[in-house]
Structure formats: C-alpha cells, structure tokens
Amino acid sequence: MPLPVLRLIGFILGIFLITLAVSMVIPMLTLMLHERNDDLPAFVWSSLITFICGLGLIARGRPETPQLRSRDMYLLTTSSWVVVCAFGALPMVMFQDVSYTDAFFETMSGITTTGSTVFTGLDTASPGLLIWRSLLHWLGGIGFIGMAVAILPLLRVGGMRLFQTESSDWSEKVTPRSHVAAKYILLIYLALTALGTLALWLAGMTPFEAFNHSMSLISTGGFSTSDASLAHWTQPAVHWVAVLVMMLGSLPFTLYVATLRGNKMALLKDQQVQGFIGFLVITWLVFGTWLHLHSDFNWLDAFRIVAVNVTSVVTTTGVALGDYTLWGSFSLMVFFYLTFVGGCSGSTAGGLKIFRFQVAFSLLISSLKQLIHPRAVISKKYNGHPLDEEIVRSLLTFTFFFMVTIGAIALGLALIGLDWTTALTGAATAVCNVGPGLGPIIGPAGNFSTLPDTAKWLLTIGMLLGRLEVLTVLVLLTPAFWKY
Template sequence: MALSTLRIIGFINGIFLITLAVSMTIPMLTLLIFDRAQDLNAFLWASLVTFLAGLALVIQGRPQGTELRPRDMYLLTVSSWITVGVFAALPFLFTQHMSYTDSFFESMSGITATGATVLSGLDSMSPGILIWRSLLHWLGGIGFIAMAVAILPMLRIGGMRLFQTESSDRSDKVMPRSHMVAKYMVAAYVGISLLGCLAFWVAGMGLFDAINHTMSAIATGGFSTSDQSIGKWTQPAVHWVAVVLMILGSLPFVLYVSFMRGNFRALLKDQQVHGFFSILLSTWLVLGTWYWLTTDLHWLDALRHVAVNTTSIMTTTGFALGDYTLWGGFAGMLFFYLGFIGGCSGSTAGGLKIFRFQVAYILLKANLQQLVHPRAVIKQQYNQHRLDEDIVRSILTFSFFFTITIAVLALALTLCGLDWITALSGAASTVSGVGPGMGQIIGPTGNFASLPDTAKWLLSLGMLLGRLEVITVLVVCLPAFWRH
C-alpha cells in the first residue's frame, strides 16, 4: 500500500481524534455543573493526550492529489474505529482506575453501541463518566449510519448495495446532493435526540438522566445511569418513550431524509420497514399474551414489560425492564433469536438486519417455484431492486461469516473457562450488538467485569467485527490486501 495512502488515512484518523478530544469537554462541563471537580484533571489529561495524538497525525499534512480508492476504505474504516476506541478508553482509565483491558472494553462497547459493560454502582458514579459513556454511544451511532449509507454499499459488503443512494455515489455530478443527504441525516439524528430528551423529561426523568438515556436509545446502545437500567423508573410513560426512541433508531435514516425532502410516504412503502414492524408487533402480541397468562399482571402492564424488553433485544439496544431471563425457557429462547434479527439497514441497530431475512425468503420461494416449474423465468426483486447474482452472493457470504464468527468466538470463550451459556450468549450479544447476554453472569442484571481479560479482548473483537459487518475486517487481514 502506497505511503501517500497511509498518510491520508492517518490524516483522517487525526481529525477523528481531535473531534474526540473536543467531545471530552462535554463531561468536563458536566462535572463543573455537578460540582464534581475531582475528576476534572483526569478528563483534561485524557483530552490533551488524545488531541496531541490527533494533531501529530494531522500535522504531517494531507497528500495533495491523493484520493482514496474503494479498497482503501476498508483500512480507513477499520483503523478509525480501533483508533477512536483506543483513545476513548483514556477517561475510564484515568478516572475509574480500571485496567486498560476493562477501559478498552467499555469504550469499544460504547463506540460500537453494543452496551455490554464492566461497570457497576452506576447510581452513585461520577456524572462525567456517565455522560461520556452515553456520548460514545451517540457518536458511534451517527458514525455507523454514515458508514452504512456511504461506505458499505460502495464496498459491496453484505448486500448493502441494495441501499446505494446518491450519498454513496463517488461521481462529481451528485456530490452536492450527497452533501445535502449527509446534512439531512445529521439534522434528523439531532432532531430526534432533542425530541427524545424532552419526552423523557416530561415523562418523569430528571434532565441529566433524560439526556443520557436519549443518546443511548437513539444509538440503540443500552448504557444507562442506573444498575437497574430503565427499570429504575416506574412510570409507564418513561418505558413507552424508550420503546419509541429505540424503534426510531432502528429505522433507515435515508428514509428520514426522503421524508424531510417531501416524500412523506417513504417510510410507509419500504419493504424493510414493513418486515421490521411485522416481526416486532407479532412478538409483542404473542409474548405479551403469554406473559399475561403466566403472571398476575394486568394485560397492559404485561404488554409494556414485553414491549420494552423485546424491542430492546430486537433493536440490539440492551435496556432491561426487570430480569427477563427468569421468564422461562420459551421467552429466553425467543429473546436469543430476536438478537440475531436486528433492525433495518442504514440505522444504528446491529444484528443480521431485516432485509437479509427477507431476501433469504425471496430466494427460498423462488427456488421452490423453480422446482415446481423448471422452465419458468422467475423474477426476483426486493424493494424494486433486481436481486442479481452479485448481491445474493454478498448476502450469503456475510450471513455465513456472521454465523461462523459467533461460533468461533463462543468456542474461544469456552477455552477461557466460561460455561457454554455465557460463552454462546456473550459471543452472540457482542457480535450482534445487543449488549447483555444470558445467564447469571452476563445477563440483564449482571455485567462482564468478572470475565478473564482474554475473554474481554475476544469480546471486544467481536463488537468490532459485528459493527463493521465482519467482511470489512477480514479483508484487511488478508496478505493480498497489503500487496501493491
């Protein structure tokens, strides 16, 4: 790989680090507002180190006349997420006196909007750390939207070319339009965040808790300001606001752009949105009715508990209203399956994504019809896009490696001494971006603090692989990638 290419990748990473350093002023201001200045020096040092590292990368200058090719985007994407994760860990390291392993695990969980945590005692924790965790979710969420809309379709990752828009077209002709799309997406993200914060506050949360939970919910992350997660607040309105925000974060943001530009039917006509709501609402009704019949709760209360927890799992957020692992084997297995599904493409949610399941159904239906009518020419379309061989191959490849990644990671975790439930659910929850796993150790009422350091590094790798759609990272690991 050419030196000029590495320099421009370093230049862009430097800009990201400077942005991260400036973002650390938000927890500093929070500490001053709450009169908790004892952690201020730690954030100042973390910000200074991050800023100097970013400045060192930027000061070498952007090579003139050098443009990144699509293959260079693989390295830029992987290196930027790792670099940000490395330096975002510094506030945890300096303020909480955690090991760097725990600090990196927490920062990677934050920036990938996974929501797995090694921290406890959140109710009495420094407000600076709490807002920093939520802010990492928020920044990671908008970063992933940009990547899913602009970069992954161009790299032909996992069938994402189905959702290629003008924002991922590299031609000069549409460049002004792509900039406009980016502005609209940021406006939608910020607008929903502001409305969500106001809704949480009106519903009964304090302003600080409302800000934190809004950033966590819209990014489908899952970090909370309480060990009880969203269950600390008993007001039903708070729970329903969380449900709405998690759903909004799981819908395609390009459709919000279409809505803001006058296409008010964009969200209603999208095949992926239809599938998302069909699965979600069906799960609410089936599991809600089952939970009502097996408990003494009123039907609306049972539905609310189910709506919060199932929406949290399916959108890969990680909020919890009580310990849903105690609901029995049927509910536990259903939650495990929902974590694989995830939200829509171009959203902040993780998982396999709805469209891949829909495309798999279309392919299965077409193959069955072909068996019945061997000479028939069967048209295969998804959202008015023709399913050509390249897209189908990309989806099948991604789905295979997504599953294999979870299987290999779970096997590696058992070598670290974890029981099979913790290993399998931990691998699945981190790669899918759900956060909490199953069982007594890493379930919704536990955390990842007691796991061995090796297991935490493996799970951190799982978060990165899942968030970057697996193939992006694997390509960079190939020797052929580095040969000119």
C-alpha cells in the first residue's frame, strides 16, 4: 500500500484518538462531581497518553494525496475500531485488578455496542467507570461513525462510503452532501439521547442512572449501572421507556433525516420499519400470552417483561428484566433464534438485520412463483427498489459468512473447553452484538468474567467481525487487497 495512503489513514486515526481523549473529560467531570478523586488519575493519564499519540499522528499535517479509494476505506474502518479500542481500554487497565485482556474485551464490547461484560459489583462501582462504559456505547453507535462521516469530507474522503462499510445500508442518500446528512444524524442522535435521559429520569431513575442508560439504550448497547440490569428498577414506566428508546435506536437514522427534511411519512412507509415493528408486536403478544399461561405472572406483567427482553435481544441491546433462561426450554430456543434478527439497516443495531429476512422471503416467493409459471418474467422488488443480482449476491454472501463466522468461533470456544451452550450462544451473541448469551455462565444472570483469556480474545474478534459485518474485515485478509 502506498506510503501517502497509510499516512492519510494515520492522520484520520489521529483525529479519532484526539476525539477519544477529549471524551475522557466526561468521566473526569463525573468523578469530581461525585467527589471520587481517587479514580481521577486513571482517566487523566489515559487521556494524556491518547491525546499525545493522536497528536503525533497528525503533527506532520494532512498529506497531499488523492482521495482514498473504497478498498482503503475498509482498512480505515477496521483499523479505527481496533486502535480506538486499544486506547479506550487504558482507563480500565489503570483501575485496580483489571487485566488488559478484560479491559480490551470490555472496551470492544462497548464500542461495538455488544454489551457483554466482565465487571461485577456495578451497583457500587466508580461513577467514572460506569459513565465511561456507557459513553463507549454512545460513541460506538451512530455517534462515533457520525463524527467520522462529518470529518472525512473535509479531508476529501467519501464519508458516506465509510458509513456504508460499517453498515450495509444501500438506501438512497437523503441529502446531496454527506456532511450535511452527518450533521443531521448527530443532532438527531443527541436529541434522542437527551429525550431518553429525561424520560428515564421522570420514570424513576436518578439523573446519573438515566443518562447512562439513555446512552446505552439509544446505541442498542446494553451496559447498565446495576448487576441486575433493568430488574433493579421495579417501575413499569422505566421498562416501557427503555423499550421505546431501544426501538428508536434500531430504526434507520437516514429516515429520521428524511422526516426532518419534509418527508413526513418516510418512517411509516418504509417496508423495513413496518416489518421490524410488526415483528416485535406479534412476538410480544404471542410470547407474552405463553408466559402468562406458563407462570404466575398476570397478563400485563408477562406482556411487559416479554416486551423488554424480546426488544432487548431483537435490537441487540442486551439489557435484561429478570432471568428469562429460567422460563423453560421453549423460552431458550425462542431467545436463541431472536439473537440473529437484529434491527433495521442504517441503525445502531447489530444482527442480520430485518431487511435481509424480508429480501430472503421475497426471493422465496418469487422462486415459488417461478416453479409454478416457469416461463413467466417475475420482477423482484423490495421497498420500491429492484432486487438486482448484485444485491442478491451480496445478501447471500454476507449471510453465509456471517453464519460461518459464528460456527468457527463456537468451535474454537468448544476446543478451549467451554460447554456447547456457552460456546454456541457466546459466539452468536458476540457476532450478533447482542450481549448476554444463554446458560448459567454467560446468560442474563451471569457475565463473561470467568471465561479463559483465549475465549475472551476469540469473542472480541467475533464482536469486531459482527459490528463491521464480517466482509469489511475479511477483505483485508485477501492477498489481492494488498496488491496495488
């Protein structure tokens, strides 16, 4: 790869690191506000180290080089996530008794909005650590990518192309200039975070708890300020606000922009949004009724508990309201299947995404019609877009390697010695960026702290592959990529 291209990538990474260093001021202010100055040096030194390294990468200025090509954007996207995680882990390492493996795992879980955790005792943990974990979620959602989209056009780099390598949203551009769209996205993201904070506060959380959870829920992350997650709060209003915020974070942010720019029905008319909301409501009703019939919960309580947990898993958020693994084998299978669904493309959610299931169903119907009428010309459309061969090929390729990645990581975890439930659901929850797995170890009532370090590194790789939708990272492993 040409040196000028590497220098430009390094320059952009330097901007990311400086942004990360400045973000560490928030936990510093939080610690001073709570008068917990004993933890302050960890963030001060981490911020200083990160800032100096970022400054070193941009000190020579922006290199004069042509625009980065799409192949360069894949390297930039992958390297930015790895580098940010490497430095984002520093404050945790400087806390007592936290290994770099645990810190990197937690940071990757945060920045990829997975929500798997190795920390316990969150109810009495340092407020600086709690808000840093939530802030990692917030940055790793649409916030951090939005900043990248806003910065890159100034460097004559196609910002929306970077956004598309991070999320396979092939929808139309909502504004003619990508940096304008990025500003809208960031403003919407900030507004939803603020509204979520206010709603959770009014519902029963403290302002600190509300701010943490709003950042965690709008990014569909899942980190909480309590070991019991949402079960710590008994107010139904808290649970329903959480459901709403998770759903808002799982809708396409480009459609929010389109709505603000005058297309009032952009969200309601979108086939993906309709399918997503319809799937959630039907699952709530059916599964909630089943839980009511097979437990002591009245129907309203069963419906609420199911709504929180189902929405959390489908949107890949990972918060929990009680231990749903205790509901029986049927419940375990339902939640395992829901792990793969995901939210909408162009949102902060992970998983396979709703639109892929819809496109696959559309292709199935077309194939069945073709069998009945072999000579008929059957057009294939989704959401008003023709389904050409490139889209179909991309869908099939991604889905295949997505499942292969889960299978390979599960085999690796089993080889290490984990039981099959932990291995399979751990791999699935990492690649789908959900958070908790199933079983007594990594289920909603457990965490990942007892896993061996090798397993944590495997799961960390799975989180990265899942967040960047597998192919963005795998393309870097091909010899053809490095031939210029």
